[in-house]
Amino acid sequence: MAKLKTDWILFLTILVMVGFGLVMLYSASSAVAELRYNVEPYYFCVRQVGFALVSFLILMYFKRMDYRRLNTPAWAFSGLGIVLGLLVVVYFADPRTHRWFKVPGVGSLQPSEFAKPALILFLAYFISRRAHVINDRRTIRQVVVAVAMLGFMVVVADLGTALVPVITAVVVFWVAGLEKRYMLRVATIGAALVVFAILSKGYRVGRVISYFDPDYSKIEMIDTHGWVRAYIERSTTMRDASYQPRQSKIAVGAGGVLGVGLMQGKQKLMFLPDAHTDFIYATVGEELGLWGTSAVLAGFVVILWRGARLFLLAREDFGKYLALGVTVSIVVQALINMSVVLDMAPTKGFPLPMISFGGSSMLSTLASLGMLLSVSEHEG
DSSP, X not given: OOOOOOOHHHHHHHHHHHHHHHHHHHHHHHHHHHHTSOSOTTHHHXXXXXXXXXXXXXXXXXXXXXXXXXXXXXXXXXXXXXXXXXXXXXXXXXXTTSOOXXXXXXXXXXXXXXXXXXXXXXXXXXXXXXXXGTTOHXXXXXXXXXXHHHHHHHHHHOHHHHHHHHHHHHHHHHHHTOOHHHHHHHHHHHHHHHHHHHHTOHHHHHHHHHHHOTTOHHHHHHOTTOHHHHHHHTOTTOOOTTHHHHHHHHHHHHHTTTOSXXXXXXXXXXXXXXXXXXXXXXXXXXXXXXXXXXXXXXXXXXXXXXXXXXXXHXXXXXXXXXXXXXXXXXXXXXXXXXXXXTTSSOOOOOOOTTTSSOXXXXXXXXXXXXXHHHHHHTOO
């Protein structure tokens, strides 16, 4: 048996980022745990440590497995089928938001997070077999049906989460050589679906408008009857859509270059919502400053570098597209999260991979990175 070659740069980067995330999670959540949830200050951190340990075991399982064993219909279609089934079940199990399973003793799991590795496996399997006829209409129809079904089910629960697998699929198809005319059609259909999904929920419309026209001055010039504002205000989940990004920018600005110090941040004290989840990057900026946020960004740049390197070096198409899919999925999600925190994009709920609180995100991310490490170990 050939000796396996671990990508130590990638492996150690993952360990450091998970460890860093646990430290920042404790800092961001200890106060809110007591003030808002009336639990012990280490409550969220302990739960995340448990998910991190389980996720690390999953990472090691995929890391040691020869990635070629994943190149079967059983892995490609069963994963996709299971996720679709879970998304249907959670739609009825969580009638309010259609997102969460309540698991006794474990907490909440979000099935839409598992759509990411499932779709990556499916795309790598399918394209590695159909790369030579990628622009054949039958090939396009088959993949569009699978991606559209998954994308629609995820959109029902969470528009933001749906963007990551859809963007991943578009990038993978573009790299695989899909012609521009087909890419344009797919992009047009995707844009139309996104617009429809935004318009279907008042709070989504509010978030977009608060980003482009926070005082509604331009909207009111067009909508003289105030129907848009009324539609937004009728949304039961709507609050001041500009509040989160405003508080986030205050946190990042207060941190400056060196930060105010670990555990010394003020915005997490009930000012910045989701300071330990979707907006933890703002907490990093406040407490560790530009150096801390740059270090987090550097971690994802390393993942991009090692993933792109594997895509170029892998000898088999399945390994190439598996590495590409994992890399794009994780890096795109990280960039969107950072853009939202810095108010460079409309507010949307995206966890920062390996840093934010969230067991489903941790499981999904480390399972995907385990597959990436497997490509590295079994090549060459």
